[in-house]
Amino acid sequence: MNPRPSERDDEVDLLIDAWSRRLPDADLSPLDVMSRLRRAANRLSKLRAAAFRDAGLASWEFDVLAALRRQDEPHELSPAHLIAATMIGSAAMTNRLDNLAVRGLVERRPNPRDGRSVLVRLTPEGATRVDEAMRGLVAREAVELETLTRDEQATLARLLRRLSDDPA
Template identity: 75%
Template sequence: MPDVPDDEVDLLIDAWSRRLPTADLTPLDVMSRLRRVSIRLSKLRAGAFATAGLAAWEFDVLAALRRTDPPHELSPAQLIDQTMIGSAAMTNRLGNLSERGLIDREPNPRDGRSVIIRLTAAGAERADAAMLELVDRERLALGVLSADEVATLARLLRPLMDGR
């Protein structure tokens, strides 16, 4: 393997190893890099969504609706499950998206006490544009890796997603 120059994580591990010489800092090699990649990804995503006039939270809601089969509708509870946010935050988000004409809130025909959230054509257009921009930017970011390395990385990250 070619000699790779130290990066910021190598430097922080070196500094901590001088302060805590008996500590096993091996997890930092991966987790600190994942944290930095996560921050970079958040910025990349925000930029991609902004090109479609969306904030990340708006994209999350619109994307959940867009992924469903036509007529692209879900209950607020289903949206909460899919986006992993609280009920109060979802109520606020749905109000904002409705005001912008990106979703419609309609009475639930199966339960008159609740509503169904339906993606509008404008919402679908924005979600699609944001997704296309996102995959282009992510493809570019992953361009430093070969196709085999990307596949290996995806396989290696999968077990870390379950939160153990």
């Protein structure tokens, strides 16, 4: 009887087998999960990049535009809130906003509550691009998840949520 594809040895199994011969006293069981997570993350990064590229965006552009798009109308945030949402530094955010403004995907306007600061607003073109990227992304992700049932997907999501919770 042939094993199902998910039951055959994969690269991680072979990696663990090789290391177990070199380090027979080490518990390599964490590799069984973490190495597969790393491989899945790498695959997801490539999938995301392709979806964003098809929409005419780089990954970093999507991150900024998506943070704005998730806001209620008029889809705007201060640069400080964008920095917090995207977890990048101030200088990098300034550069990103400059590039996005030149492309017509965002616009800066004075903050009516504080004349010393600005708000960054998503333009209609920016909304179109980020929506296209998100639609492409979820379509690709759905294809990747077709090998799992809905119940398996829910179980995986629950387990990954526990694993990604910050213990602090």
